[in-house]
Amino acid sequence: MHAKTDSEVTSLDASSTTRSPRRAVYYVQSPSHDGEKTTTSLHSTPVLSPMGSPPHSHSSSSRFSGSRKMNNNHRNHKSWKDIDVIEEEGLLQNDEHNHSLSRRYYFLAFVLGFFLLFSLFSLILWGASRPMKPKIVIKSIKFDHLRVQAGSDATGVATDMITMNSTVKFTYRNTGTFFGVHVTSTPLDLSYSEIVIATGDMKKFYQSRKSKRLVSVAVMGNKIPLYGSGASLSSSTGMPTVAVELKLNFVIRSRAYVLGRLVKPRYYRRIQCSITLDPNKISVPLSLKKSCTYDD
Numbered sequence: 001m002h003a004k005t006d007s008e009v010t011s012l013d014a015s016s017t018t019r020s021p022r023r024a025v026y027y028v029q030s031p032s033h034d035g036e037k038t039t040t041s042l043h044s045t046p047v048l049s050p051m052g053s054p055p056h057s058h059s060s061s062s063r064f065s066g067s068r069k070m071n072n073n074h075r076n077h078k079s080w081k082d083i084d085v086i087e088e089e090g091l092l093q094n095d096e097h098n099h100s101l102s103r104r105y106y107f108l109a110f111v112l113g114f115f116l117l118f119s120l121f122s123l124i125l126w127g128a129s130r131p132m133k134p135k136i137v138i139k140s141i142k143f144d145h146l147r148v149q150a151g152s153d154a155t156g157v158a159t160d161m162i163t164m165n166s167t168v169k170f171t172y173r174n175t176g177t178f179f180g181v182h183v184t185s186t187p188l189d190l191s192y193s194e195i196v197i198a199t200g201d202m203k204k205f206y207q208s209r210k211s212k213r214l215v216s217v218a219v220m221g222n223k224i225p226l227y228g229s230g231a232s233l234s235s236s237t238g239m240p241t242v243a244v245e246l247k248l249n250f251v252i253r254s255r256a257y258v259l260g261r262l263v264k265p266r267y268y269r270r271i272q273c274s275i276t277l278d279p280n281k282i283s284v285p286l287s288l289k290k291s292c293t294y295d296d
Helices: 006-019 053-129 228-232
Strands: 030-031 041-042 135-152 160-175 181-185 189-191 195-200 205-207 213-229 244-256 266-277 292-295
Touching: 053 244, 053 292, 135 213, 135 244, 135 266, 160 195, 160 205, 160 244, 181 213, 189 213, 205 213
Parallel strands: none
Antiparallel strands: 135 160, 160 213, 181 205, 181 244, 189 195, 189 244, 195 213, 244 266, 266 292
């Protein structure tokens, strides 16, 4: 090997610096095999410094790649986190929806059960109250005044006319053990030969449970035309001379409020009595205990 002079080394350094100013060149020294003196020889193959451009470029690429991987990992982590949040919100919404449906079903079941129980209870009360019908007994009728006289009706037709005052008495008993009743009645009609010759209105009343009362109703008629039927009743004294067959008809209506206005059984008694009017027993009460029929 030939030893290089200082001028060659200087020239090589200058040329290397000019071509690649960013690279630092190192030379490897090897001992000469010449026995006379030891000289320094330099290999022509340069060794790049670790601080050179390619390693630096590789480091920048590595950092960029690492940064992109970190960003991708962060994005992937964020996307999975968003998915987890969405799934959790969905589960919460499903739970709330199911809880709302459960509460609605429970409410409907409660309402239906309450309605069924209340209906059953009302039906039991209604069934228990049906046999507890009021008991009505017609006791007597008394004719206080009776007079038949000639006259004319509203159109001027001449006919016999009857005027009478009478009093009908009966007992009313409420057999209900746990309810009272409100009692009304149709007009009490007293008829002769299909002609109503007297009528009376009963005042409505309230009868408490398991109680009884005596009811009196005035039945009156004033100058009622008899037309052809009055021939057998007329007389010079204005009083009938023979017994007269009369009929009494009316309906008693009772309404019980067992459970307010929800359970209110009703009872109807149609009463019909056959009465024989004796002219000799005016102002004397006539017993009707065996003269009346009672129909529901």
